[in-house]
Amino acid sequence: MPFKILKINQLVPTIHQMIVSAPKIANKAQAGQFIILRIDETGERIPLTIADFDRDRGTITIIFQEMGKTTRQLASMTANEDLLDFVGPLGNPSSIKKVGTVVCVGGGVGVAPIFPIAREHKETGNKVISIIGSRNADLLLWEDRMQDVSDELFITTDDGTKGHHGFVTDVLKQILDSDETISLVIAIGPPIMMKTVAGVTLPYGVKTVVSLNSIMVDGTGMCGACRVSVGNKTKFACVDGPEFDAHEVDFSLLMNRLVMYSDEEKEAIEYHTHRKGCNC
Amino acid sequence: MLEREDMPRQDPIERRSNFNEVALGYTHEQAINEASRCIQCKKPTCIAGCPVEINIPAFIKCIAQNNMEGAINEIKSMNALPAICGRVCPQETQCEEVCVLAKKGEPVAIGRLERYAADWELNNKGTNPDHYEPGSNKVAVVGSGPAGLTAAAELAKMGYCVTMFEALHKAGGVLVYGIPEFRLPKAIVQAEVEYVESLGVDIQLDNVIGKIETLDELLKEFDAAFLGTGAGLPVFMDIDGENLNGVYSANEFLTRVNLMKAYQFPDYDTPIKRTRRVVVVGGGNVAMDAARCALRLGAEEVSIIYRRSDEEMPARNEEIENAREEGVIFKLLCNPIKIIGDENNWVRQIELLNMELGEPDESGRCRPVPIESSEHIIDVDIVVMAIGTSPNPLIPNTTSDLATTKWGTLVADEDGMCSKKGVFSGGDVVTGAATVISAMGAGKKAAKAIDKYLKNNVSLQEVG
Numbered sequence: 001m002p003f004k005i006l007k008i009n010q011l012v013p014t015i016h017q018m019i020v021s022a023p024k025i026a027n028k029a030q031a032g033q034f035i036i037l038r039i040d041e042t043g044e045r046i047p048l049t050i051a052d053f054d055r056d057r058g059t060i061t062i063i064f065q066e067m068g069k070t071t072r073q074l075a076s077m078t079a080n081e082d083l084l085d086f087v088g089p090l091g092n093p094s095s096i097k098k099v100g101t102v103v104c105v106g107g108g109v110g111v112a113p114i115f116p117i118a119r120e121h122k123e124t125g126n127k128v129i130s131i132i133g134s135r136n137a138d139l140l141l142w143e144d145r146m147q148d149v150s151d152e153l154f155i156t157t158d159d160g161t162k163g164h165h166g167f168v169t170d171v172l173k174q175i176l177d178s179d180e181t182i183s184l185v186i187a188i189g190p191p192i193m194m195k196t197v198a199g200v201t202l203p204y205g206v207k208t209v210v211s212l213n214s215i216m217v218d219g220t221g222m223c224g225a226c227r228v229s230v231g232n233k234t235k236f237a238c239v240d241g242p243e244f245d246a247h248e249v250d251f252s253l254l255m256n257r258l259v260m261y262s263d264e265e266k267e268a269i270e271y272h273t274h275r276k277g278c279n280c
Numbered sequence: 281m282l283e284r285e286d287m288p289r290q291d292p293i294e295r296r297s298n299f300n301e302v303a304l305g306y307t308h309e310q311a312i313n314e315a316s317r318c319i320q321c322k323k324p325t326c327i328a329g330c331p332v333e334i335n336i337p338a339f340i341k342c343i344a345q346n347n348m349e350g351a352i353n354e355i356k357s358m359n360a361l362p363a364i365c366g367r368v369c370p371q372e373t374q375c376e377e378v379c380v381l382a383k384k385g386e387p388v389a390i391g392r393l394e395r396y397a398a399d400w401e402l403n404n405k406g407t408n409p410d411h412y413e414p415g416s417n418k419v420a421v422v423g424s425g426p427a428g429l430t431a432a433a434e435l436a437k438m439g440y441c442v443t444m445f446e447a448l449h450k451a452g453g454v455l456v457y458g459i460p461e462f463r464l465p466k467a468i469v470q471a472e473v474e475y476v477e478s479l480g481v482d483i484q485l486d487n488v489i490g491k492i493e494t495l496d497e498l499l500k501e502f503d504a505a506f507l508g509t510g511a512g513l514p515v516f517m518d519i520d521g522e523n524l525n526g527v528y529s530a531n532e533f534l535t536r537v538n539l540m541k542a543y544q545f546p547d548y549d550t551p552i553k554r555t556r557r558v559v560v561v562g563g564g565n566v567a568m569d570a571a572r573c574a575l576r577l578g579a580e581e582v583s584i585i586y587r588r589s590d591e592e593m594p595a596r597n598e599e600i601e602n603a604r605e606e607g608v609i610f611k612l613l614c615n616p617i618k619i620i621g622d623e624n625n626w627v628r629q630i631e632l633l634n635m636e637l638g639e640p641d642e643s644g645r646c647r648p649v650p651i652e653s654s655e656h657i658i659d660v661d662i663v664v665m666a667i668g669t670s671p672n673p674l675i676p677n678t679t680s681d682l683a684t685t686k687w688g689t690l691v692a693d694e695d696g697m698c699s700k701k702g703v704f705s706g707g708d709v710v711t712g713a714a715t716v717i718s719a720m721g722a723g724k725k726a727a728k729a730i731d732k733y734l735k736n737n738v739s740l741q742e743v744g
Contacts, residue, residue: 001484001485001486024487024492024493025492028491028492028493038449042541042544042547042548042549043549044540044548044549044550044551045449045540045550069546069549070549084449085449085485085486086486087447087449087486087487087488088488088491088492089491089492090488090491217532217535217536217540217550218447218448218535220447220488220512220672220674221512221513221672221673221674222457222512222513222514222531222535222672223514223529223531223532223535223536224514224516224528224529224531224532225528225532227522227523229523234516234518234522234523239674252625253523253625256525256624256625257523257525257625260525260526260553261551261553264545264546264551264553265551267546268545268546268549268551271546272546
């Protein structure tokens with residue numbers, strides 16, 4: 001049964017928001033979970049973390065960055081078109097309890113999945129300090145929405161065009177150095193950012209959680225493509241995660257495995273750009 | 281006695297570079313000749329060898345009399361998926377093993393005849409079932425593999441309103457993600473799935489039960505549930521280097537190739553690594569499938585690594601023979617101890633240890649014993665682990681009072697009844713990884729048990 005795209009819009013260059021009608025999934029979705037979609041019959045299955053859900057309207061919001069063939073094709077779709085498959089909610093929800101002060105760190109397109117987590121921490125009664133970062137001011141995502149769910153919001157850009165000139169981890173370190181008692185840090189973003197966050201929080205002994213975006217096929221524990229090493233044990237990001245204790249994650253392995261198909265990714269883009277003459 | 285008719289097959293040299301079906305099926309004449317070999321025993325032994333109890337002599341007699349319609353009707357009264365079973369059942373250890381002719385020579389080729397009758401129907405008239413009016417009792421079937429499809433078909437024929445939930449985007453379970461096109465064409469699976477749908481079964485794809493809805497929630501909406509969720513979780517060896525790039529579980533390798541059609545990349549978007557040297561670890565049908573897929577993806581050297589000898593290999597002889605003919609190398613009596621990678625996390629080599637056979641273990645097969653100082657290293661680009669699977673814990677983990685064993689399989693009685701009221705199960709999720717036909721047998725038994733359960737329930741309510 002196809003799933004209708006209700007809305008699609010570009011938030012910032014190369015990053016798009018898509019709202020999909022999926023009432024059954026919306027009814028069950030929780031912060032931290034993901035969906036797997038397939039555009040059409042020849043499409044691949046790609047996992048995307050749920051950026052928002054609306055139980056009343058029966059919708060799931062996903063945010064994606066144009067990277068490979070599939071995300072480019074996705075970006076070229078329009079409202080009222082259908083996605084052939086939309087499966088979820090997959091993975092475990094973020095564990096959200098009343099713990100005190102929580103720091104939510106979102107980098108790049110990772111701001112989107114951190115949003116529902118921050119929102120729920122806030123609703124649970126935690127103090128939410130958020131740090132969101134991007135390469136430059138033009139690429140900064142959902143500042144307004146993050147403002148709404150955070151007690152304090154910090155912005156960083158790599159080039160200094162907005163907020164702190166530098167990385168999210170610079171601000172995180174300042175916060176940890178201040179008197180504040182931080183109970184939990186949650187970071188979602190590029191693997192290198194999550195790795196650096198883990199390195200920053202480790203000496204402070206603050207519990208730190210990251211959401212791992214490994215390559216997946218089925219997303220239900222069947223294939224093991226998403227294997228990650230956590231505390232020297234092999235875990236499947238799809239069913240054991242996607243969130244794990246950042247201090248236990250082998251980030252080098254994660255990063256190495258993420259580039260497994262980079263040659264094929266290039267080949268696919270080349271093939272579809274030149275052979276088919278379209279831009280997807 | 282007439283000789284058993286050989287099945288025409290694609291030439292090994294040719295077929296190792298295409299995904300078309302290897303076994304081509306009998307011609308009309310061959311089918312009639314082969315069917316005429318059946319001596320129509322007064323007390324046939326073959327029927328008891330069939331997990332779904334097809335009246336084998338009866339359908340074979342129809343074929344011998346050139347009554348193909350009669351043959352397929354006879355089969356379909358007991359088996360909803362004959363084109364599949366005719367291809368992938370291990371007949372040599374079931375109906376054909378107990379065929380009287382096997383005592384003196386070759387048994388009647390029951391499987392090939394079943395396939396012939398099923399293909400005749402698909403080619404000549406399409407599946408045209410009787411229409412069954414669904415009743416008011418609703419049954420949920422979770423998983424659309426062989427067990428689920430069979431249970432759903434049987435229940436629909438009994439007049440139940442059946443909804444089947446499938447986690448993936450295509451129905452068929454292992455028949456679509458696991459067994460390759462060249463052994464079981466997906467169009468055949470699709471046709472038999474459509475037959476089950478035509479009986480009135482509603483198939484809900486993309487529904488991961490345990491996530492989108494729990495079993496407890498399903499039971500509020502349905503009067504009973506059948507769990508045929510299979511054994512889908514891959515097992516790894518827990519040796520060094522298993523997380524290197526280029527190490528696949530057989531499930532992933534086969535899912536990419538079969539379900540996602542990675543062999544047609546980039547026309548299909550899902551990629552798979554195509555490399556020169558592939559090692560497949562394991563000796564079952566899944567290992568043979570993976571090895572033969574690797575050849576077809578263009579690998580120059582594909583080896584099966586198995587820790588026992590060919591005597592103990594669990595794969596069907598026919599599949600081992602096919603693999604050998606196509607050029608798969610068998611490195612028997614050796615076992616991987618370590619996978620070695622380069623600085624970028626890519627597989628480069630695998631370290632093996634030679635084994636010899638010792639005393640039989642609890643499975644009755646000789647235990648492989650390592651030979652000291654026999655370690656050796658071979659170069660490899662892709663390693664596929666095909667050493668088994670276990671049931672997915674998603675449903676038991678999200679269901680109240682559903683008992684499992686220490687192996688993660690569901691506890692069910694002979695008829696498939698589980699510890700939880702109204703829940704039945706069968707197939708690999710109960711037995712651990714086994715065959716398509718045993719799962720179908722279990723699905724059929726469970727359907728009868730569900731019928732009995734629901735009838736008792738109704739009569740209890742009427743009394744109350």
